[in-house]
Amino acid sequence: MSGIIGKKIGMTSMISADGRNVACTVVQAGPCVVTQVKTMDKDGYEAVQLGFGEKKEKNTSAPLLGHFKKANTTPKRKLAEFKEFAKQVSLGDTLTAVDIFVEGDFVDVIGTSKGKGFQGVVKRHNFSGVGGQTHGQHNRQRHPGSNGACSFPARVFKGQRMAGRTGNARIKTQNLKILKIIPEANLLVISGSVAGAKNSYLLIEK
Known part of the structure; x- marks a missing residue:
């Protein structure tokens, strides 16, 4: 090489x-x-x-x-x-x-x-956002949505795609x-x- x-x-x-x-x-x-x-x-x-x-x-x-x-x-x-x-x-x-x-x-x-730097899921993972502004969703366009289960397992799985530092790799x-x-x-x-x-x-x- x-x-x-x-x-x-x-x-x-x-x-x-x-x-x-x-x-x-x-x-x-x-x-x-x-x-x-x-x-x-x-x-x-x-x-x-x-x-x-x-x-x-x-x-x-x-x-x-x-x-x-x-x-x-x-x-x-x-x-x-x-x-x-x-x-x-x-x-x-x-x-x-x-x-x-x-x-x-x-x-x-x-x-x-x-x-x-620190970026949200739309820029970091190409999420599409929550969607329209109906039914009170006036500030959710670039949010990740649900990221975990309910009472079981009562935690977010390791490796879940969320906001974080992007680039510099x-x-x-x-x-x-x-x-x-x-x-x-x-x-x-x-x-x-x-x-x-x-x-x-x-x-x-x-």
């Missing part, structure tokens, strides 16, 4: 070979620096740690400054590990999108969805096709949408 760290630029559309208008997401994938190579002997598992995005030294802790100094690189804003890295890499190497992906590859993209979108690679700008054009706001960090796994 190879991968790279990217930043979501935004969405656009492309015309496919059969004339369809395909929605797609533009992602800046890299350049990423190999900040650590984990081995079975030293760490108990094998993985490659990548760093992406620049960060000021004054905002970086001393242990992390030493960590980046070992890789002979500047402090990075986002770190992520990828296990079973297909490409042989060494500490301090720089990876870009063209080093890992080719056009036509199918990838999984992991992002953090937009946080929407880690979401993996699978089997998205890379439609185009723009190597001079390290851009990937990926079919469909992925979780996250503009300029949020993404993990693209092959």
Whole structure:
């Protein structure tokens, strides 16, 4: 499983070979620096740690400054590990999108969805609300309705769909096709949408 760290630029559309208008997401994938190579002997598992995005030294802790100094690189804003890295890499190497992906590859993209705060059941679970305003129901349009039984079991079942915090969750979108690679700008054009706001960090796994 190879991968790279990217930043979501935004969405656009492309015309496919059969004339369809395909929605797609533009992602800046890299350049990423190999900040650590984990081995079975030293760490108990094998993985490659990548760093992406620049960060000021004054905002970086001393242990992390030493960590980046070992890789002979500047402090990075986002770190992520990828296990079973297909490409042989060494500490301090720089990876870009063209080093890992080719056009036509199918990838999984992991992002953090937009946080929407505390929301009701209509927005959170797509409820339709109670309905009309007849028979005194003047303020029930977006209410959940009944949410439990009567004297037995005298409680609300665990997992009942109710109001609560919405969004701000880690979401993996699978089997998205890379439609185009723009190597001079390290851009990937990926079919469909992925979780996250503009300029949020993404993990693209092959």
